[in-house]
Every structure is written in structure tokens, then in C-alpha cells.
Amino acid sequence: xxxxxxxxxSEDEATTARRARxxxxxxxxxxxxxxxxxxRYNLRVVLRGGRRAGKTALFERLAGRGFSEEYTATxxxxxxxxAWAPPDGRERCKVDxxxxxxxxxxxxxxxxxxxxxxxxxxxxxxLVEPRDATTLAYIVEKLKELPGGVx
Numbered sequence: 001x002x003x004x005x006x007x008x009x010s011e012d013e014a015t016t017a018r019r020a021r022x023x024x025x026x027x028x029x030x031x032x033x034x035x036x037x038x039x040r041y042n043l044r045v046v047l048r049g050g051r052r053a054g055k056t057a058l059f060e061r062l063a064g065r066g067f068s069e070e071y072t073a074t075x076x077x078x079x080x081x082x083a084w085a086p087p088d089g090r091e092r093c094k095v096d097x098x099x100x101x102x103x104x105x106x107x108x109x110x111x112x113x114x115x116x117x118x119x120x121x122x123x124x125x126x127l128v129e130p131r132d133a134t135t136l137a138y139i140v141e142k143l144k145e146l147p148g149g150v151x
Contacts, residue, residue, distance in 0.1 A: 041093040046100050046117050048142055049127035050135035058127065059099035074101040076109035077117070123151040 047055040056074050057067060063080035078099040085092045098121075104111035118124065124146060129135045 041091065042096075043093065043122040044096045044098065044120055045123045045125060046098045046121050047125050047127065048100055048112075048117075048139070050129065050132065050138035052132065053127040053129045053135045053138075055099050055127055058125070059097060062097050074099055076104040076106065077101060077111055077115070118145075118147050118150050121150050 047059055049055045051073065052071065056072075056078075059078065059080065061067065062082060064082075080097050080099075082095045082097060083092065084095055098117060100112050100117050102112045104114070126139045126142065127135070128139060
């Protein structure tokens with residue numbers, strides 16, 4: 001947030017490496033919403049659930065995008081950053097939301113099998129598709145993996 005942005009075409013090796021891993025700077029709109037005072041809290045929330053449980057639909061809504069009727073399986077872990085503040089605006093919060101998939105498509109893609117999605121997470125939200133009992137069975141198994149300290 002406080003770092004100066006480099007001119008286009010003059011990326012250093014570290015910036016190139018971050019881009020290759022999918023790490024990007026906070027976009028200008030979010031920086032504007034956070035203001036110059038920064039944030040008081042920085043949280044990560046992971047969304048878990050079986051196939052078609054609604055993780056991506058919730059992720060898209062939290063990221064400020066609309067609902068889509070079309071189903072597309074998530075192919076790798078996705079992340080969005082949300083700037084949030086209570087109505088009084090005194091304590092700003094940056095929330096990173098992760099849409100987690102268990103097995104990504106592609107060798108370089110991030111998924112729950114390749115990284116510890118709970119490391120640094122403040123909370124996990126488990127979603128169930130009530131018409132599919134396997135999504136509840138999935139959550140029962142995944143709750144056993146939930147480390148202490150993650151709400």
C-alpha cells in the first residue's frame with residue numbers, strides 16, 4: 001500500500017516472480033476505499049464445501065460481483081480482497097476470501113492439496129448443498145482437519 005509503483009515495462013525480478021505466482025498489488029479502487037489510514041484488521045476467510053455446494057456463488061457475491069446461473073467447476077484456489085468497515089467507519093478491515101478447491105487442474109495451480117489453506121486463516125465457512133448428502137459428509141470429514149484457532 002505504501003510502496004511506489006514502478007513504471008510499466010520496468011519490473012524487477014521480484015515483481016515478475018510475484019506476477020508469475022498470481023500475486024498482485026491491491027487495486028486502485030480498494031486502496032482508495034481503505035484510505036490513507038490503512039486497516040486495523042487483516043483477516044482471511046476460507047470457503048470450503050463439496051462440489052456444487054455454492055462456494056463460488058458466495059465468493060462472487062462477497063467480491064461484489066453478480067450471481068450466475070451457469071455452473072463452472074472451480075479449477076484452482078481463487079482469492080478476492082474485500083475492504084469492509086462498520087457504519088461508523090472507525091475500524092477498517094481487509095478481508096481476503098479464498099474459494100478453495102481440493103484438486104486443481106494443472107501442475108502449477110494452487111489447491112488444498114498443495115498448500116495449507118488454514119495457515120493464517122481467521123475463519124472457515126463450510127457450505128452444504130441440502131439436496132446432496134455427500135456435501136454434508138464432506139464437511140464432517142473436513143471439520144476433523146480444522147486447526148484450533150480457526151473459527
